[in-house]
Amino acid sequence: xxxxxxxxxxxxxxxxxxxxxxxxxxxxxxxxxxxxxxxxxxxxxxxxxxxxxxxxxxxxxxxxxxxxxxxxxxxxxxxxxxxxxxxxxxxxxxxxxxxxxxxxxxxxxxxxxxxxxxxxx
Amino acid sequence: xxxxxxxxxxxxxxxxxxxxxxxxxxxxxxxxxxxxxxxxxxxxxxxxxxxxxxxxxxxxxxxxxxxxxxxxxxxxxxxxxxxxxxxxxxxxxxxxxxxxxxxxxxxxxxxxxxxxxxxxxxxxxxxxxxxxxxxxxxxxxxxxxxxxxxxxxxxxxxxxxxxxxxxxxxxxxxxxxxxxxxxxxxxxxxxxxxxxxxxxxxxxxxxxxxxxxxxxxxxxxxxxxxxxxxxxxxxxxxxxxxxxxxxxxxxxxxxxxxxxxxxxxxxxxxxxxxxxxxxxxxxxxxxxxxxxxxxxxxxxxxxxxxxxxxxxxxxxxxxxxxxxxxxxxxxxxxxxxxxxxxxxxxxxxxxxxxxxxxxxxxxxxxxxxxxxxxxxxxxxxxxxxxxxxxxxxxxxxxxxxxxxxxxxxxxxxxxxxxxxxxxxxxxxxxxxxxxxxxxxxxxxxxxxxxxxxxxxxxxxxxxxxxxxxxxxxxxxxxxxxxxxxxxxxxxxxxxxxxxxxxxxxxxxxxxxxxxxxxxxxxxxxxxxxxxxxxxxxxxxxxxxxxxxxxxxxxxxxxxxxxxxxxxxxxxxxxxxxxxxxxxxxxxxxxxxxxxxxx
Numbered sequence: 001x002x003x004x005x006x007x008x009x010x011x012x013x014x015x016x017x018x019x020x021x022x023x024x025x026x027x028x029x030x031x032x033x034x035x036x037x038x039x040x041x042x043x044x045x046x047x048x049x050x051x052x053x054x055x056x057x058x059x060x061x062x063x064x065x066x067x068x069x070x071x072x073x074x075x076x077x078x079x080x081x082x083x084x085x086x087x088x089x090x091x092x093x094x095x096x097x098x099x100x101x102x103x104x105x106x107x108x109x110x111x112x113x114x115x116x117x118x119x120x121x
Numbered sequence: 122x123x124x125x126x127x128x129x130x131x132x133x134x135x136x137x138x139x140x141x142x143x144x145x146x147x148x149x150x151x152x153x154x155x156x157x158x159x160x161x162x163x164x165x166x167x168x169x170x171x172x173x174x175x176x177x178x179x180x181x182x183x184x185x186x187x188x189x190x191x192x193x194x195x196x197x198x199x200x201x202x203x204x205x206x207x208x209x210x211x212x213x214x215x216x217x218x219x220x221x222x223x224x225x226x227x228x229x230x231x232x233x234x235x236x237x238x239x240x241x242x243x244x245x246x247x248x249x250x251x252x253x254x255x256x257x258x259x260x261x262x263x264x265x266x267x268x269x270x271x272x273x274x275x276x277x278x279x280x281x282x283x284x285x286x287x288x289x290x291x292x293x294x295x296x297x298x299x300x301x302x303x304x305x306x307x308x309x310x311x312x313x314x315x316x317x318x319x320x321x322x323x324x325x326x327x328x329x330x331x332x333x334x335x336x337x338x339x340x341x342x343x344x345x346x347x348x349x350x351x352x353x354x355x356x357x358x359x360x361x362x363x364x365x366x367x368x369x370x371x372x373x374x375x376x377x378x379x380x381x382x383x384x385x386x387x388x389x390x391x392x393x394x395x396x397x398x399x400x401x402x403x404x405x406x407x408x409x410x411x412x413x414x415x416x417x418x419x420x421x422x423x424x425x426x427x428x429x430x431x432x433x434x435x436x437x438x439x440x441x442x443x444x445x446x447x448x449x450x451x452x453x454x455x456x457x458x459x460x461x462x463x464x465x466x467x468x469x470x471x472x473x474x475x476x477x478x479x480x481x482x483x484x485x486x487x488x489x490x491x492x493x494x495x496x497x498x499x500x501x502x503x504x505x506x507x508x509x510x511x512x513x514x515x516x517x518x519x520x521x522x523x524x525x526x527x528x529x530x531x532x533x534x535x536x537x538x539x540x541x542x543x544x545x546x547x548x549x550x551x552x553x554x555x556x557x558x559x560x561x562x563x564x565x566x567x568x569x570x571x572x573x574x575x576x577x578x579x580x581x582x583x584x585x586x587x588x589x590x591x592x593x594x595x596x597x598x599x600x601x602x603x604x605x606x607x608x609x610x611x612x613x614x615x616x617x618x619x620x621x622x623x624x625x626x627x628x629x630x631x632x633x634x635x636x637x638x639x640x641x642x643x644x645x646x647x648x649x650x651x652x653x654x655x656x657x658x659x660x661x662x663x664x665x666x667x668x669x670x671x672x673x674x675x676x677x678x679x680x681x682x683x684x685x686x687x688x689x690x691x692x693x694x695x696x697x698x699x700x701x702x703x704x705x706x707x708x709x710x711x712x713x714x715x716x717x718x719x
Contacts, residue, residue: 002379
């Protein structure tokens with residue numbers, strides 16, 4: 001390390017190690033991981049979300065929660081914005097999850113067709 | 122990439138409570154649930170709330186678990202990390218007294234709410250054995266800034282403007298100290314980090330070194346640049362094995378990255394650090410004795426001047442700063458003197474770390490802005506005395522400090538106020554005493570420590586502290602008199618006036634301050650031959666209340682001196698006053714409260 005620039009580069013690399021501990025992200029992506037969710041395939045969804053978020057450096061934390069109460073719609077992924085607004089995506093699979101990251105977290109557009117509201121219509 | 126981190130406290134307190142096993146069982150449990158690729162367990166430094174240790178924090182959820190046992194690990198992994206349901210009954214929580222609700226939010230828990238963590242900012246947050254984590258949170262940016270964008274004088278001016286004062290106890294302005302050394306001619310100069318933390322009950326520096334060693338290394342490097350030194354020593358006691366190990370790891374990692382060594386940040390500035398282990402002598406925290414010890418001589422103080430800034434280690438200009446002082450430096454350079462000096466009081470800027478111990482609910486490490494009152498620390502953060510006992514006094518400043526009572530609880534803490542109140546800031550030990558503590562006994566505890574630790578170089582300290590201890594023992598054994606109190610007080614003042622170093626001069630403080638605040642208690646000891654707190658055994662009388670005695674004979678059987686007579690089931694037991702050796706066995710064995718102690 002011979003310059004501030006070197007330090008800055010190292011810091012960016014190192015941030016990946018600790019950013020899960022830094023709370024100020026724009027979005028919180030929560031995967032339902034109760035028995036119903038796991039049985040319906042929530043685990044591969046969670047794994048893919050974690051990989052993808054890390055690879056593309058999305059501004060979100062990925063975490064899990066228990067049963068949301070709509071077991072029939074599992075796997076369920078909820079996205080919470082900083083303003084408290086939240087969107088519920090249902091019947092997720094790894095590929096759909098990637099699209100949610102791309103469009104919702106990346107571009108700020110809700111992927112309407114995957115939401116619970118779309119299914120109810 | 123991990124989706125969650127489990128931070129497991131690996132400070133000395135939690136390690137003593139099996140946190141290493143907890144760490145291992147988390148790893149095993151993650152393996153069992155096939156989560157090793159998603160969740161990482163990390164050893165971190167002290168979270169501060171040692172009373173509730175071992176503490177484990179789960180991120181990104183920011184959920185803290187208290188008193189985690191190795192067997193709890195699997196449950197936390199299965200419930201929280203696999204299924205996403207935090208195990209509430211193991212969570213660190215607080216009761217909201219107003220609403221009777223349980224608080225789990227870590228930022229709202231009383232212990233943390235009033236704190237402002239600058240020195241401890243990374244403790245409990247990063248892995249101290251990984252330099253990258255320190256860098257990720259902004260580490261070494263201040264060193265880079267100082268070396269590439271500031272002149273040494275600008276660094277000194279910044280530290281001066283911040284108002285930072287030495288955290289080792291005396292409170293000498295840090296920038297001024299650096300200026301003295303910088304102004305000395307010659308190019309062989311040294312810096313020293315004083316990590317010889319010796320006050321009974323104090324563990325601030327240990328926790329910083331264990332939890333965030335790079336902050337201290339960075340502070341030292343900045344100080345070296347400012348004063349023109351190229352070699353620094355960390356003088357640390359061998360009794361801190363975890364801190365020493367982490368320092369060694371940290372120094373090696375910093376060298377590998379070129380943050381220590383030649384031509385740091387391409388600035389042409391060379392600096393390296395060596396560790397010197399002390400054998401744990403209290404006097405070696407005194408700077409001249411510390412220097413002697415580093416040079417391989419017997420650790421004894423020598424008279425000043427010359428001050429270390431003029432002729433220190435190897436006779437060359439040397440600046441000595443305490444661990445906590447150095448841990449502030451990088452933040453000051455990074456965020457600026459204006460930010461730092463906006464915290465604290467008129468004369469004392471920034472924060473201070475205190476080690477809370479004794480009769481207090483939340484034993485642990487707290488960092489508060491200067492100007493916080495003792496009441497806030499003891500009651501709001503510390504939770505007050507346990508078992509509804511009444512607060513009696515708080516001892517601050519270690520053996521050189523003194524006791525403060527209820528009357529001083531609302532004093533805002535800063536260097537001047539504590540000195541005016543008859544104690545001192547000291548390095549930050551804070552021992553709370555309740556109604557069950559006898560102040561003569563407390564004074565004796567400290568005097569034993571000091572008499573033991575006196576280096577022996579000067580007579581007032583070597584002989585004087587021994588004599589003081591003998592006088593205290595006389596009082597405790599019921600052989601004291603009012604004249605003895607006066608004699609003791611006079612000797613205290615003589616030692617203050619004549620001892621060689623700071624330690625000797627402050628050695629009588631435990632007696633003087635307890636005498637000042639609790640003279641009545643001393644007088645009761647010497648006149649009535651009673652100990653109001655019922656601590657001094659020789660001054661207690663044991664009797665058996667015949668109305669309460671059930672004639673069970675338990676007390677008689679527990680008596681090692683055969684001083685209790687009676688007939689089982691027929692005649693109440695009696696204690697023979699001259700045979701009684703006042704061991705307290707009967708008092709502890711009686712199930713009916715018939716044995717009275719007064």
